[in-house]
Amino acid sequence: MEYRISNKLAALKPSAIREIFKSLSDPSIIAFAAGNPAAESFPVEVLAEITADIFANEPVKALQYGQTEGYPPLREAVNKRLAEKFSIGCSVEKGDKYNDTTLIVSGGNQGIELSCKVLCNEGDIVLCEDPSFIGALNAFRSNGAITKGIPLRDDGIDTEILESTLAADRAGENKIKMLYLIPTFHNPAGITTSLEVRKKIYEIAVKYSLVILEDNPYGELRFAGEEIPTIKSMDTEGLVLYCSSFSKVLSAGMRVGYITGPEKLMQKLVVAKQVEDVHTNQLFQMLCHRFVTERDLDGHIEMIRAIYRRKCGLMMKGLDENLPKSFKFTRPEGGLFVWCTLPDGIDMTEFVARCLKNKLAIVPGTAFCPDENGTSNSVRFNYSTPSDEQIERGCVILGEVAREMLDSQL
Amino acid sequence: MEYRISNKLAALKPSAIREIFKSLSDPSIIAFAAGNPAAESFPVEVLAEITADIFANEPVKALQYGQTEGYPPLREAVNKRLAEKFSIGCSVEKGDKYNDTTLIVSGGNQGIELSCKVLCNEGDIVLCEDPSFIGALNAFRSNGAITKGIPLRDDGIDTEILESTLAADRAGENKIKMLYLIPTFHNPAGITTSLEVRKKIYEIAVKYSLVILEDNPYGELRFAGEEIPTIKSMDTEGLVLYCSSFSKVLSAGMRVGYITGPEKLMQKLVVAKQVEDVHTNQLFQMLCHRFVTERDLDGHIEMIRAIYRRKCGLMMKGLDENLPKSFKFTRPEGGLFVWCTLPDGIDMTEFVARCLKNKLAIVPGTAFCPDENGTSNSVRFNYSTPSDEQIERGCVILGEVAREMLDSQL
Numbered sequence: 021m022e023y024r025i026s027n028k029l030a031a032l033k034p035s036a037i038r039e040i041f042k043s044l045s046d047p048s049i050i051a052f053a054a055g056n057p058a059a060e061s062f063p064v065e066v067l068a069e070i071t072a073d074i075f076a077n078e079p080v081k082a083l084q085y086g087q088t089e090g091y092p093p094l095r096e097a098v099n100k101r102l103a104e105k106f107s108i109g110c111s112v113e114k115g116d117k118y119n120d121t122t123l124i125v126s127g128g129n130q131g132i133e134l135s136c137k138v139l140c141n142e143g144d145i146v147l148c149e150d151p152s153f154i155g156a157l158n159a160f161r162s163n164g165a166i167t168k169g170i171p172l173r174d175d176g177i178d179t180e181i182l183e184s185t186l187a188a189d190r191a192g193e194n195k196i197k198m199l200y201l202i203p204t205f206h207n208p209a210g211i212t213t214s215l216e217v218r219k220k221i222y223e224i225a226v227k228y229s230l231v232i233l234e235d236n237p238y239g240e241l242r243f244a245g246e247e248i249p250t251i252k253s254m255d256t257e258g259l260v261l262y263c264s265s266f267s268k269v270l271s272a273g274m275r276v277g278y279i280t281g282p283e284k285l286m287q288k289l290v291v292a293k294q295v296e297d298v299h300t301n302q303l304f305q306m307l308c309h310r311f312v313t314e315r316d317l318d319g320h321i322e323m324i325r326a327i328y329r330r331k332c333g334l335m336m337k338g339l340d341e342n343l344p345k346s347f348k349f350t351r352p353e354g355g356l357f358v359w360c361t362l363p364d365g366i367d368m369t370e371f372v373a374r375c376l377k378n379k380l381a382i383v384p385g386t387a388f389c390p391d392e393n394g395t396s397n398s399v400r401f402n403y404s405t406p407s408d409e410q411i412e413r414g415c416v417i418l419g420e421v422a423r424e425m426l427d428s429q430l
Numbered sequence: 431m432e433y434r435i436s437n438k439l440a441a442l443k444p445s446a447i448r449e450i451f452k453s454l455s456d457p458s459i460i461a462f463a464a465g466n467p468a469a470e471s472f473p474v475e476v477l478a479e480i481t482a483d484i485f486a487n488e489p490v491k492a493l494q495y496g497q498t499e500g501y502p503p504l505r506e507a508v509n510k511r512l513a514e515k516f517s518i519g520c521s522v523e524k525g526d527k528y529n530d531t532t533l534i535v536s537g538g539n540q541g542i543e544l545s546c547k548v549l550c551n552e553g554d555i556v557l558c559e560d561p562s563f564i565g566a567l568n569a570f571r572s573n574g575a576i577t578k579g580i581p582l583r584d585d586g587i588d589t590e591i592l593e594s595t596l597a598a599d600r601a602g603e604n605k606i607k608m609l610y611l612i613p614t615f616h617n618p619a620g621i622t623t624s625l626e627v628r629k630k631i632y633e634i635a636v637k638y639s640l641v642i643l644e645d646n647p648y649g650e651l652r653f654a655g656e657e658i659p660t661i662k663s664m665d666t667e668g669l670v671l672y673c674s675s676f677s678k679v680l681s682a683g684m685r686v687g688y689i690t691g692p693e694k695l696m697q698k699l700v701v702a703k704q705v706e707d708v709h710t711n712q713l714f715q716m717l718c719h720r721f722v723t724e725r726d727l728d729g730h731i732e733m734i735r736a737i738y739r740r741k742c743g744l745m746m747k748g749l750d751e752n753l754p755k756s757f758k759f760t761r762p763e764g765g766l767f768v769w770c771t772l773p774d775g776i777d778m779t780e781f782v783a784r785c786l787k788n789k790l791a792i793v794p795g796t797a798f799c800p801d802e803n804g805t806s807n808s809v810r811f812n813y814s815t816p817s818d819e820q821i822e823r824g825c826v827i828l829g830e831v832a833r834e835m836l837d838s839q840l
Binding site: 021022023024025026027028029032056057059062064067068071072075076079080081082083084085086118125126127129130133137138139140141142144155158159161162164197229231257258259267271272273274275282284285288291292294295296297298299300301302303304 | 477713
């Protein structure tokens with residue numbers, strides 16, 4: 021049998037990153053390549069306690085079909101938190117031009133995938149930061165959309181290139197449907213978009229009637245520096261979708277996220293979600309609701325921030341002590357990732373391969389290119405998954421491989 | 431802001447069924463319109479017990495990211511059960527022509543949606559039984575595929591029409607990519623495809639290199655009659671995808687299903703799932719695994735069958751006693767639904783509206799038309815959701831509305 025695969029899936033090749041992830045099942049390999057939250061960040065006892073209570077008192081609600089939009093008390097709790105923490109949530113009743121509504125999704129990635137499905141025909145374009153999150157890029161491609169990168173600077177994307185790209189598109193094919201951004205603690209680039217650039221991006225989006233998808237999975241994981249307002253909080257016109265999840269603050273395995281945006285768009289996302297998985301699993305929606313409303317989520321997040329502050333500090337110390345000065349890396353104020361740019365003349369693919377040979381898995385920057393033939397001389401490190409000892413040892417390996425390759429250049 | 435919605439989602443209108451479902455939140459309405467498993471079928475105590483054990487002994491596994499393919503022990507348990515109960519699972523090692531593999535999905539509907547995404551470009555055609563399951567039809571449409579119905583007879587689809595449709599397509603545009611079937615306890619039509627028709631369908635599929643998606647969510651809910659082999663069990667050539675779930679045998683709210691098929695196709699489904707929700711929630715995968723391997727799932731299903739045998743019997747009795755003889759309805763041997771065809775001259779939409787006015791919600795047959803402009807003079811009843819008293823009362827209402835409408839014809 022010769023299978024005829026859809027063009028969109030036929031083009032979606034298992035990436036290099038997949039091969040590296042396979043290597044992670046080898047316990048002798050140090051994983052700087054993953055993006056898992058630290059296991060010690062899961063509030064196991066509290067979750068076990070609430071779950072037992074749900075099974076004792078509301079089992080049928082947890083085990084029966086629920087609403088596609090999500091468990092109503094959780095939607096309400098998310099809205100309340102988004103309003104308080106991020107000034108998000110417009111309503112006509114309060115005098116705004118439009119209503120925001122929230123859809124509970126099965127992890128943040130589903131919110132990203134649904135947004136593209138609702139907005140893009142096959143062949144339409146999604147603009148992204150270059151580099152961008154591989155899971156989002158492939159979600160867009162799996163819907164037949166074309167991903168196009170806007171260069172990412174230290175303070176966010178190049179807004180001049182954004183504007184000229186949009187101007188050309190609007191005067192021509194008019195195929196750009198969405199701008200996908202991770203403004204805070206960017207994955208993989210580690211940077212945070214400045215307030216000034218956020219304002220400029222929003223202004224351009226309004227000018228060109230462009231929907232922005234603001235992805236903020238790491239937004240609550242700040243362990244240094246000052247908070248910067250979300251783009252969604254500036255959204256007077258109703259063109260921003262805001263996506264986040266409980267994966268990094270409660271548990272990744274439970275697959276509970278949320279996406280908030282203008283009601284008219286969200287109604288279409290609800291229809292698209294209904295035919296994917298009907299609704300997100302009920303028990304974990306109830307668990308999130310109970311945790312947010314009855315327990316100290318802020319205190320719990322403070323504890324997680326302390327873990328990552330320490331782990332990131334360890335990695336910074338290890339990189340400072342081991343990496344030659346010609347290797348440039350970001351100094352994160354939050355999130356999970358460090359982005360390291362190799363000096364000229366060091367082959368990135370070779371660097372990644374030599375690290376793996378030395379039992380350290382890191383991710384090649386090419387995995388994050390919006391253009392599938394894009395090049396990169398950067399690599400991504402993660403500090404949330406490895407143990408303290410692994411962080412220290414991994415940095416030593418990085419230094420050894422770096423010097424070995426620099427020496428062979430001479 | 432004027433949103434530009436993708437063609438596929440713009441065309442996907444909230445259906446009449448959605449309005450009817452909204453009415454179900456009114457507790458005074460009797461719900462013959464739902465498809466929920468009976469609440470008393472959930473093994474609450476055992477699930478609570480296993481969950482407590484998982485939180486005590488393997489919490490990190492339950493709360494951390496898992497593999498897209500699914501929790502390996504559950505995949506293995508599903509494969510074992512499929513082999514034993516349904517003779518499903520080819521392997522080259524055993525001498526078959528190809529390997530089947532299993533992907534755990536977030537409810538059966540995700541398996542349906544992913545199959546279409548992997549096989550269909552926008553504008554490609556999925557053949558379906560006419561009528562067919564609304565959740566599947568909309569999943570196909572949400573990917574831009576066109577649904578085309580093959581008339582359903584008492585023993586399955588009309589295989590002559592199937593063959594002539596395929597012959598015309600293959601000689602022309604060659605756009606038919608998949609045949610979607612619910613051969614056992616069909617939703618909504620209530621019928622089961624005969625062994626003879628199953629064999630004929632498979633033969634035609636081989637002749638025209640057509641992928642079959644066999645959806646079997648109700649397969650284990652037989653309470654009368656003889657088992658009929660699945661189409662997948664006949665699949666020597668590797669063209670059948672087989673989809674089912676734990677929703678009707680353990681819990682619908684936990685969103686755990688599975689899809690099994692030829693490895694080459696399944697690899698693409700894994701990639702497509704990865705960018706939708708990364709993986710299915712871990713805890714419930716572990717729960718399903720423990721239930722299947724350590725507890726008496728067969729005994730539990732026997733208990734569920736007894737519930738539905740009784741409830742279906744109650745509905746048959748109520749319909750026999752109340753409905754005029756000119757109303758024809760199926761007598762299910764399993765599953766959750768009864769399909770009732772109204773006599774000539776009775777307007778189906780009016781019948782549904784009058785029932786709702788009398789506090790009984792039923793589903794109009796038009797909701798299940800593969801052709802969006804299709805017509806129907808049938809309606810669907812469900813007996814798993816309403817209580818015994820509601821089944822009896824609902825049948826009385828049906829009889830009253832039926833006689834009222836017949837009388838007004840005179």
